[in-house]
Amino acid sequence: MVDPKKLRLYLVTDPVLCGPRGVVETCRLALLAGVGTVQLRDKAASTRELLDTAGLLSGLCMEAGALFIVNDRVDVAMAAGADGVHLGQDDMPVRNARKLLGKDAVIGVSVRTAGEARSAFLEGADYLAANLVFATDTKTDLGEPLGLEGVREIKSAAPLPLVAIGGIKPSNSGDVLRWGADGIAVVSAVMAAEDVGGAVAELLDRMAEIPGG
Secondary structure, three states, X not given: OOOHHHHOEEEEOOOOOOHHHOHHHHHHXXXXXXXXXXXXXXXXXXXXXXXXHHHHHHHHHHHHOOEXXXXXXXXXXXXXXXXXXXXXXXXXXXXXXXXXXOOOOEEEEEEOOHHHHHHHHHHOOOEEEEEOOOOEOOEOXXXXXXXXXXXXXXXXXXXXXXXXXXXXXXXXXXXXXHOOOOEEEEOHHHHOOOOHHHHHHHHHHHHHOOOOO
């Protein structure tokens, strides 16, 4: 079981977008400003590099009372003592990840259809991510954006907390919440921000205007 409040503002890392400031420092600033979940995502890093970064982020998230999630890599999540893992449709099935990580681990799944949402729920996922709500340069291989109707359809398909990801920024963050998302996941809106704390504060302020924010 995952606390939906911790999913309200969910940060996905990107080592390129954060520039010389680096992933760890960017996440430290974001956590201080109120991010509730950090997901380590770095497709180009070696296993050792991921473990090094995961160890640092795990400590920061623990201090902040935030969730620390590892993208794709169940082995890295286990070794780093992460709270859980986030899986795509081509990654390890939820049931197998659960056997390895245990009943208390937080397992999220990226979905794009109601059918995928239902399957993830039945397999034991703890939360869903509606993957690519709006067009964004950080995700270019998923086809057409889901749009707000897609968010509503996925939310209706499974009784799990739903995070919306893909092109989310302050100006549209309220829209995805109104259409059913429980939280938003951001990459460039925070990782590429010159003022990380200010970017997080603006997102939180916009979401606070929505019921449940």
